Amino acid sequence: MHTALELLRLLPLLLLAYLEALARLLLPPRRKSVQGETVLVTGAGHGLGRSTALEFAQHRSRLVLWDVNQHGIEETAAECQRLGATVHTFVVDCSKREEIYRAAEKDHQIEQTFAVNILAHFWTTKAFLPTMMKNNHGHIVTVSSAAGHMPASFMLSYWLFVISFSSSKFAAVGFHKALTQELSALGKDGIKTTCLCPIFINTGFVKNPKMRLTPILEPDMVAKKLLEGILINQKMIFVPSSLNIFLFMEKILPERALAAWNKLQAIQFDKVVGYRNKE
């Protein structure tokens, strides 16, 4: 009885929520400023990490760049400084939890307000979230992939790679969703979250990727879309945005049709750099 009453009380809220969603759809979104915010970018030494750092530099943020490759972050830092940004760099192997904590410790005087996790989202977030929560201010960006929603069929000799790749990208989406929900449950509405899910980016990770129906993305273009989404606090960013339709199709197409569809838009590439498939 008590529960039924509470369910009933949800109804006006539901109406309100739909109206709000409609208003958001029609009104131009308000952009926030990231000028002067301290932004941590992991994996900033190349590819999407570097492009993202440059975008923030153009928006006059204070940058903290992490990467395992010293030469890489120094190059990124020099480019950011040329754009007039303040930059701190740290050589960090984000696959090692202790290194993350050591870098976070050194970094203590520079309180992070933004964290763009190209890599190693769990431990970097864990290192910086408590301060963000104390201030109820911040933004956590998790980089996943379209493969975190719908696994793609790759070249068949790489099936083991595909499975572990998809699995880790699904994990990143789950991380973002759980984080978003926990922050909402804890009432920390000042901390925003964004999850980036692009299709293949041409970063040298796979060699000569080709897709039938969608173009291969360049890091600069994806970083631009990411910044646009961050500034309007968008929770989930698909690049290209037509992915929304693909994902909806996955929900409504029966199995056999879906398999044919997947075959049609097959992704092909020459090889995955640095990965050997042992069967």
Added chain:
Amino acid sequence: MHTALELLRLLPLLLLAYLEALARLLLPPRRKSVQGETVLVTGAGHGLGRSTALEFAQHRSRLVLWDVNQHGIEETAAECQRLGATVHTFVVDCSKREEIYRAAEKDHQIEQTFAVNILAHFWTTKAFLPTMMKNNHGHIVTVSSAAGHMPASFMLSYWLFVISFSSSKFAAVGFHKALTQELSALGKDGIKTTCLCPIFINTGFVKNPKMRLTPILEPDMVAKKLLEGILINQKMIFVPSSLNIFLFMEKILPERALAAWNKLQAIQFDKVVGYRNKE
């Protein structure tokens, strides 16, 4: 032009696929037999693993049981033998890749045809999949959770646990989906896949769990649902099946309404056994 033509050619297939889906909905599903099949159950020493082993024993399968806890699998083995099943047991720590391979090696004369992965799905699957693929026969079961689709709000002091828990359960769903798609792309239609996504099971992992709108599950009941699903080659099993509706609601409810809904069905428990939340 070529692509447009191929898209057009999809249309009759789409119709066929919908008819097939409809037929499947109306006709009683055909059950396969697991009698005499060799079934590997990881984490068979207690909880859902043990209950699943007992279900297969009742179906006269040949069982191979893995668990890190020797006492646990011996108890499970004794119960299975009482039901008339042949049982092999191995003490394996599934968190250690080498131990999985060593056990798989020893196990070589017993060719696995089923693998029920309560734990450590990636490496156990990798160890047994090549043989299954050679024979184009088998069934791989991945155990995930409702939290692998929709993260649940737990007691707030456990937020870090929730995030890593959800993240790993999303990974398991992604693993299952990618595996399913790769097998289909490789034409290995003799190998079936099933993903089990129950809400909280009462296995002593969390203490005294309570939920508002849904009951806490017992391992025996979940194992029964799992076997029912396996026998009809069901790809995704939600327990309770009403979870399908919840997940659909997540897709159509606007954000604010979803947050209120989540608060209403709040999960509560006394503590997570063996987990300390350090902020």
